[in-house]
Amino acid sequence: MSRKIAVIGYGVVGSGTVELFEMNREKIEKRVGSPIELGYILDLKDFPDSPYADKLVKDFNILLHDPEVEVVVESAGGATFAYSYTRALLEAGKSVVTSNKELVAKKGAELLAIAKEHNCNYLFEASVGGGIPIIGPIYRCLSGNTIQEITGILNGTTNFILTKMIKEQLSFEEALKQAQANGYAEADPTADVEGHDACRKICILGSLAYGKQIDPEKIHCSGISKITMADVDYADVAGYVIKLIGSVKQTNDGRIAAKVCPRLVPKKHMLAHVDDVYNAICVKGDGIGDAVFYGRGAGKLPTASAVVGDVIDALRHKGTNIGVYWQQAEDDMLLPYKDDEAAMYVRVKGEDAQKKCKELSEMFGGLIFLDRRMSKSIEEAAFITPFMKEADIDKSLAILSHSLSIESKIRLL
Ligand code: HSE
Numbered sequence: 001m002s003r004k005i006a007v008i009g010y011g012v013v014g015s016g017t018v019e020l021f022e023m024n025r026e027k028i029e030k031r032v033g034s035p036i037e038l039g040y041i042l043d044l045k046d047f048p049d050s051p052y053a054d055k056l057v058k059d060f061n062i063l064l065h066d067p068e069v070e071v072v073v074e075s076a077g078g079a080t081f082a083y084s085y086t087r088a089l090l091e092a093g094k095s096v097v098t099s100n101k102e103l104v105a106k107k108g109a110e111l112l113a114i115a116k117e118h119n120c121n122y123l124f125e126a127s128v129g130g131g132i133p134i135i136g137p138i139y140r141c142l143s144g145n146t147i148q149e150i151t152g153i154l155n156g157t158t159n160f161i162l163t164k165m166i167k168e169q170l171s172f173e174e175a176l177k178q179a180q181a182n183g184y185a186e187a188d189p190t191a192d193v194e195g196h197d198a199c200r201k202i203c204i205l206g207s208l209a210y211g212k213q214i215d216p217e218k219i220h221c222s223g224i225s226k227i228t229m230a231d232v233d234y235a236d237v238a239g240y241v242i243k244l245i246g247s248v249k250q251t252n253d254g255r256i257a258a259k260v261c262p263r264l265v266p267k268k269h270m271l272a273h274v275d276d277v278y279n280a281i282c283v284k285g286d287g288i289g290d291a292v293f294y295g296r297g298a299g300k301l302p303t304a305s306a307v308v309g310d311v312i313d314a315l316r317h318k319g320t321n322i323g324v325y326w327q328q329a330e331d332d333m334l335l336p337y338k339d340d341e342a343a344m345y346v347r348v349k350g351e352d353a354q355k356k357c358k359e360l361s362e363m364f365g366g367l368i369f370l371d372r373r374m375s376k377s378i379e380e381a382a383f384i385t386p387f388m389k390e391a392d393i394d395k396s397l398a399i400l401s402h403s404l405s406i407e408s409k410i411r412l413l
Contacts, residue, residue, distance in 0.1 A: 001034060002034060002036060002037045003034050003035070003036050003037070003070055003071075003315055004036075004037045004039040004066070004069045004070060005037070005038060005039065005069065005070065005071045005311060005315075006038070006039045006041070006042065006063045006066075006071075006072045006073070007038070007040070007042070007072070007073045007075065008042045008060075008063070008073065008074045008075065008076050008085060009043060009074065009076035009077065010041050010043040010047060010050075010056070011075065011077075012183045012300050012303070013099045013126065013303050013307065014041065014043070014075040015300070016300035016301050016304035016307075017073055017307045017308060018038065018052060019300070019301070020304040020307075020308050021036075021038065021304075021308055024308075031312055031316075032312055032315045032316060036315070038055060039055070039066065040055055040056075040057045040063050040069070041057070042057055042059075042062075042063060043056060043058070044058055060085055060088075063089075064085075064088055064092060064094075069094060070095065070314070070318055071094065071096075071097060071315055072089050072094055072095070072097070073098070073311060074086055074089075074096050074098040074100055074103075075098065075100070075307070076100070077100050077102065077187070078100070078103070079100075079102050079103045079106050079107065082098075082100055083107055086098070086103065086111055086122070090114040090115045090118055090120055091114060091118060093119060093120050095115070095121040095122070095123065095314035095317075096111075096115075096121075096123070097123045097124075097307055097310040097314055098122070098123070098126070098307075099124070099127055099303055099306070099307055100124075101124075101127040101128065101200040101201055101204060102200055104124045105127075105199075105200035105201075105204050105207075105214075106200075106215075106216070108122075108124075108204065108207055108213060109207070109213040109328045109329075110328075112324060112325050112326065115321055116321045116325060119319055119320060119321055120319075121313070121314050121317060121321060121322055121324070123135075123310035123313060123324065124204070124310070125307070125310050126303050126306035126310070127201070127204055128154065128204050128281075129152075129154065129281060129293065129295065129297050130156060130279065130295070130296050130297040130298045130303045130306065131295050131297075131299075131301075131303060131305040131306050132281065132293050132294065132295040132297065132306075133293065133306070133309075134205070134281050134293050135204075135208065135324075136309075137291075137293065138205065138208050138209055139323075142283065142285055142287075142288060142291070144287055145285030145286055145287040146250075146285065146286045147209040147284070148249060148250065148285060148286060149247065149249040149250075149282075149283075149284045150202070150205050150206065150209060150247065150248050150281060150282070151247045151271070151284075151413070152202070152205075152245065152281035152282060153243055153244065153271055153278070153279050153280050153281075153297070154197075154198040154201040154202060154244075154260075154279055154281070154297065155192055155195075155197050155201070155244055155297070155298075156179075156184045156276075156277035156278070156279060156296070156298030156299070157176070157179045157184045157185045157186070157189065157197075157277075157298065158192055158193060158195075158198070158224050158244045159243065159244065159274065159275070159276065159277065159278065159279065159297070160178070160179045160277045161176055161179060162224060162243065162244070163275040164178065165229075166232055166241065167275070172225075176189060179192075179277075183300055184277050184299060192223075193223050193224060193225050194221070194222075194223035194225060195222055195224070195244060195260045195261070196221060196223075198221075198244055198246045198260045199216045199219065199221040199246065199260040202214075202219075202246030202247065202248050202258055203215065203219065203248075203258065205246075206248035206256060206258050207326045208324070208326060209283075210248075210250060210256055210326075211326050211327060212256070212326055212328070212329040212330075212333055213326055213327065213328050213329045214256060214333075214334070215329070218334055219260070219337070220259040220261065220337040221259070221260045222260070222261045222262070223244065224242075224262055226408070227242055227262055227408075228407075228408065230347060230372065230374075230382075230408075231347060231408050231410060233373055233374055234345070234347065234372045234382045235264050235410075236373075237370065237371050237372055237373060238370045238371075238384075239266060239268075240264035240265060240266055240272075240345075240412070241264075241265055241267060241272045242262050242263070242264060242265070242410065243262065243263060243265045243271055243272070243274070243413075244261070244262050245260070245261065245271070245413060246258075246259075246260045247260075255332070255333060255335040256334055256335065257334070257335040257337070257340045258334065261411055262411075263411050263412060264410055264411070264412045264413065266413070270282065270292055274294065277297055277298050277299060278294065278295065278296060278297060279295065279296075279297025280292055280294040281293045281294075337390060338389075338390045338391040338394065339389065339390070339391065340389075340390055341388060341389050341390065342388075342393070342411045343384055343385055343386060343411070344385045344390075344393050344410070344411055344412070345370075345382065345383075345384050345408070345409070345410045345411075346382065346384075346385065346397065346406065346409050347380065347382040347406075347407045347408040348380070348381050348382075348400065348405065348406055349379055349404065349407050350379060350403060350404035350405055351379060351403075352378065353378065353379050353380055353404055354369075354378050354380075354381040355378070356403055356404060357369070357381040357383055357400070357404075360396070360400055361383075363396050363399065364386060364388075364393075364396050365386045365388070366386060367383040367385060368384040369381065369382070370382040370383060370384065380407075382408075
């Protein structure tokens, strides 16, 4: 007897899923143990030239009320109708596989609980790291560990842009256009550039690792749009590259510290060598030590690879919830980011900037001054603060800002 699946959203991920599925149909059916029928593709647009035009439907109820549909791929994105469709499907006992990080990050605890209650599965390997296996390893292979920290490059578009800017001197706009042409960027690239996409992804990883929903709206998030070539230059001379990094860790008092921001990454660190659309995620556990997951973090077939893997898993586990789960969180679970510690790269401008910063160095407990190759001026200075509480760095910078303008602040990794 054949098993029926359906796809919601025939964009980059949805069409990639169908393409990969057909490419490897024979092997996939062997792995599942039965023939698989692609029943429906739900999309509001028409695709008259598609070989799957006969599968296209516009009414969600057709999928929902077909008792033969067992697994639905939700690749529509967003957290409005994708949310109501996912709820309805899970309540009907149909498993849902998704690449929709916005929905998983916002509503994961609720949707996972519904899946558990109805003996089906809500699976989201494709929501983080594109084709890189990271959700399965955290919830299955590493579940014997206490996860101490997860740190990663989680957005392909921004990593592609930063790489093109640094290595090929492309402008930000040119690099973004190339990322969009390759299908890496979100429909609205602000989500990539301002760090929101990476923020959702680190929240998903943290929620999974620590069992409590981490709300993307409640953690610190900043993107790459304010990074200048001056910062790239200072960082380079000092032995660093700038990368957009998501991180989450458990503090000694059991709270969670999570954030997304550009960081100065030492050139000898593995993450410094992750370029283009590639993502890499470092997981530190008390058993395994350090493990690194690396691969294509965005794109049609890499993302489809993760989706199809989850579809196979869902078909294999019909009627059984496999236990991917986290709960709603308490209000005080997150450590305010200003209470966390960091060493900070700071670039300032103004009259006698270098002299003034040197005079105030003791106030910070000693600063490391940086040099650059291009446009040297005594009206600009850049330094690295000691590793200290962020709130204390800000207090000292507030004094400096009476006479100088603070142009950049970037944490070190
Ligand atoms: N826009 C995302 C990225 C797609 O660039 O990483 C994959 O989630």
